[in-house]
Amino acid sequence: MTALVWLQYALYFAILVLAAVPLGRYIARVYEGQDGIARRVLGPVERGIYRLAGIRADEETSWKQYALCLLAFNLVGALFVYLIQRFQGYLPFNPTHLPGVRPEIAFNTAVSFTTNTNWQAYGGETTMSHFTQMAGLTVQNFLSASTGMAVAITLARGFARRSTATVGSFWVDLTRGTLYVLLPLSLFLAGLLVSQGVVQTFDSSATVSLVEPQVDASGQMITEQILPLGPVASQVAIKQLGTNGGGYFNTNSAHPFENPTPFSNFLELMAILLIPAALCFTFGAMVRSPRHGWILLATMLALLVPLVVLCAATEYGGNPALVGLGLDQAAGNMEGKEVRFGTATSALWATVTTASSNGSVNSMHDSFTPLGGLAPMWLIQLGEVAFGGVGSGLYGLLMFAVIAVFIAGLMVGRTPEFLGKKLDAYEMKMASLVILIPSAAVLVGTAMACLLPDVAAAAPNPGPHGFSEILYAFSSAANNNGSAFAGLDAGGRFYTVALGICMLIGRYWVIVPVLAVAGSLARKPVVPPSAGTLPTDTPLFVVLLVGTVLLVGALTFIPALALGPIVEHLRFAVAAGGVP
Amino acid sequence: MNMLQFIRTLISLLLLFSVLFGLVYPAVMTGFARLTFPGKARGSVISVNVIEMGSxxxxxxxxxxxxxxxxxxxxxxxxxxxxxxxxxxxxxxxxxxxxxxxxxxxxxxxxxxxxxxxxxxxxxxxxxxxxxxxxxxxxxxxxxxxxxxxxxxxxxxxxxxxxxxxxxxxxxxxxxxxxxxxxxxxxxxxxxxxx
Structure with missing residues (x-):
């Protein structure tokens, strides 16, 4: 790794933090209903939506009703996306006359986009019409992201409020998040992406000549190349900002029409972590303790940065299995990577997209070296709390904070309190559910897939790498990431259904306990800090929190990782002529 | 919150958002792209002697x-x-x-x-x-x-x-x-x- 690489990484994180601070404060003002530029422009739209939908903006609900609204809205949204896909053959904006999507793929995709996972069991350019991409998928990109933010904001309110029975209005939170946060940022980003060459048109495709006509396997002359087009920039912008990650095309942000230049790549990378980072400061502003925002962000960075370095260093090492074939591997392990991004940017993207629950890719993780691939996989398995999804990362990490406070309390005999709220058995139980449920879904799902011979055979790579592909798939689904070791043929009935169920569990069985904690905290009074209170705004607490996340992540997943990437790494070392 | 009111909110909110984010937003971006970067928006096609020679x-x-x-x-x-x-x-x-x-x-x-x-x-x-x-x-x-x-x-x-x-x-x-x-x-x- 050269100095240039280090400088590139340092600059990326520095700009990220600089942009996140003001955005975070702005988001807090949005949800508190204060005036701003966006509100002056889009305020009439907000009020119009409330009038047409019969929503009273000042009517708050209990956490149970909040959860009910959220679940019902997500259910209706998923049904809508399912039906659009099934009937896309009869709907407009289908220039290539694609037929309705198969039921299990449509189920998987509908679940995938409403849960903010954006796992793709289909190839975009060959399966989905423009109408499905816009009215189905792009819409859910906005709504699932705003749903996640709403839950995080509700939890922040739980900490901020005193002795209150209500936690907010889901309809209002949902509307404000989309209108004032996601929409303006998406318009801005999409505009910049178009300037870089990301396509944006309602035309279906363009046909161009090949400079050197080719003869295909059956002896036919191929003289033309068909370029698929579509309203891509508008979808790519929100897919990155909303930590969705579902690409317009099969190869996602490795595709030149989604990510044509190093600058577009930098913008998209920034967009992936921007809102998750900003929400730390939103939280700090809402609980009137900006220091806690910094503590959360420092924890996220402390989890992510070492894994970025691990990934980049191993990818730069190249592939020892290719030594002796007469190659110059100075550029690193280039299988599955694009030249314009190279190893440095690909490794940064792979770890950033898995630390957040984004899951878009600009290189093929399946072809990474074993430890290079372990870094993204483990970041997913840590529960998507190092940045995580928009909203979901923050509430995930706050649940870990509840556990950390409790563990520390047990160790040194302190009363478990966080931000002046006393934490009881109820909060502990809910936090444990949030952490255990997705992990169980990953491990049980992987075990099931391995026990079914036909299903295990869908992993095309032999040996431990095939196991890694299956483990990665379930980790990605149950933690709502959406990236893949994409060699796995996940289009069959078992994977579409099993992964769909994992996505549902990993999303809603987490959201409901989080809302329960929000409701319970909002009801509590604030206790003034005493001599027995553990301070939670110090570097020591960052260490505790990082330790808790790593401990849970390591204990839960190292046995499984040992069977996949770690075994593969040992074989790798043999190929390199190292350890026998 | 009565049931009918709840269903009305659910359905109308979903439809409103679908129109706003599924049609208006991509259409606005497409209009913007056509005005500012017409060539790039349609795939950066290069022409050599009027023949479209690739992107x-x-x-x-x-x-x-x-x-x-x-x-x-x-x-x-x-x-x-x-x-x-x-x-x-x-x-x-x-x-x-x-x-x-x-x-x-x-x-x-x-x-x-x-x-x-x-x-x-x-x-x-x-x-x-x-x-x-x-x-x-x-x-x-x-x-x-x-x-x-x-x-x-x-x-x-x-x-x-x-x-x-x-x-x-x-x-x-x-x-x-x-x-x-x-x-x-x-x-x-x-x-x-x-x-």
Whole structure:
């Protein structure tokens, strides 16, 4: 790794933090209903939506009703996306006359986009019409992201409020998040992406000549190349900002029409972590303790940065299995990577997209070296709390904070309190559910897939790498990431259904306990800090929190990782002529 | 909250958002793109003498030795099939990755017998999209002697052509230096036709 690489990484994180601070404060003002530029422009739209939908903006609900609204809205949204896909053959904006999507793929995709996972069991350019991409998928990109933010904001309110029975209005939170946060940022980003060459048109495709006509396997002359087009920039912008990650095309942000230049790549990378980072400061502003925002962000960075370095260093090492074939591997392990991004940017993207629950890719993780691939996989398995999804990362990490406070309390005999709220058995139980449920879904799902011979055979790579592909798939689904070791043929009935169920569990069985904690905290009074209170705004607490996340992540997943990437790494070392 | 009111809110909110984010937002962006970057919005197509000769962003297959070759492509059924982007997704220890690379190195050596330099890795590994338009400058320079010999051009002229086509890192910082194979070959063709 050269100095240039280090400088590139340092600059990326520095700009990220600089942009996140003001955005975070702005988001807090949005949800508190204060005036701003966006509100002056889009305020009439907000009020119009409330009038047409019969929503009273000042009517708050209990956490149970909040959860009910959220679940019902997500259910209706998923049904809508399912039906659009099934009937896309009869709907407009289908220039290539694609037929309705198969039921299990449509189920998987509908679940995938409403849960903010954006796992793709289909190839975009060959399966989905423009109408499905816009009215189905792009819409859910906005709504699932705003749903996640709403839950995080509700939890922040739980900490901020005193002795209150209500936690907010889901309809209002949902509307404000989309209108004032996601929409303006998406318009801005999409505009910049178009300037870089990301396509944006309602035309279906363009046909161009090949400079050197080719003869295909059956002896036919191929003289033309068909370029698929579509309203891509508008979808790519929100897919990155909303930590969705579902690409317009099969190869996602490795595709030149989604990510044509190093600058577009930098913008998209920034967009992936921007809102998750900003929400730390939103939280700090809402609980009137900006220091806690910094503590959360420092924890996220402390989890992510070492894994970025691990990934980049191993990818730069190249592939020892290719030594002796007469190659110059100075550029690193280039299988599955694009030249314009190279190893440095690909490794940064792979770890950033898995630390957040984004899951878009600009290189093929399946072809990474074993430890290079372990870094993204483990970041997913840590529960998507190092940045995580928009909203979901923050509430995930706050649940870990509840556990950390409790563990520390047990160790040194302190009363478990966080931000002046006393934490009881109820909060502990809910936090444990949030952490255990997705992990169980990953491990049980992987075990099931391995026990079914036909299903295990869908992993095309032999040996431990095939196991890694299956483990990665379930980790990605149950933690709502959406990236893949994409060699796995996940289009069959078992994977579409099993992964769909994992996505549902990993999303809603987490959201409901989080809302329960929000409701319970909002009801509590604030206790003034005493001599027995553990301070939670110090570097020591960052260490505790990082330790808790790593401990849970390591204990839960190292046995499984040992069977996949770690075994593969040992074989790798043999190929390199190292350890026998 | 009564049931009817609840259902009305659910359905109307979903429909309103679908219109706003599913139709208005993409339509506004499409209008903006058509006004500001009409060429880029429609795929950066390059025209040579009125013929649309490919996109500056999407690679094309080259296999004749008098052209510069791009990255191997894993798309099916033919390489550089832009309607179905794909990477190989072969694991690093997969035997067929090894076999494919040995074969590609052999083809390079066969077409350029005098050249025993190490082969730049990007020239024999499949790209992520299968449509990568670029190769590294090293991979382009590696091919200069072969192309110059087969085209009957002086080596330093071909080398200069490559040097002129190198796109550097923006701000000397992000991404990697690279050469667009399609643009390079179009220029090469024009240069050879002028001779």
């Amino acid at each position: 500056a962003l999407i690679g094309q297959p080259f296999s004749r030795p008098e052209f510069f070759w791009g990255r191997p492509s894993a798309t099916t059924p033919q390489p550089y099939n832009a309607t179905a982007s794909a990477g190989s997704n072969l694991g690093p220890l997969n035997v067929s990755l090894n076999e494919r690379i040995i074969e590609r190195v052999a083809v390079l050596r066969e077409n350029d017998p005098g050249n025993s330099l190490p082969v730049p890795v990007d020239l024999v590994t499949a790209s992520g999209s299968g449509l990568d338009p670029h190769i590294s400058p090293a991979a382009a320079f590696y091919q200069v002697p072969r192309v110059a010999r087969l085209r009957g051009l002086p080596e330093d002229r071909v080398r200069r052509l490559v040097e002129e086509q190198i796109e550097n890192r923006p701000l000397d910082l992000f991404g990697e230096p690279r050469v667009n194979v399609l643009l390079l070959n179009l220029l090469l063709k024009r240069m050879a036709e002028k001779e």
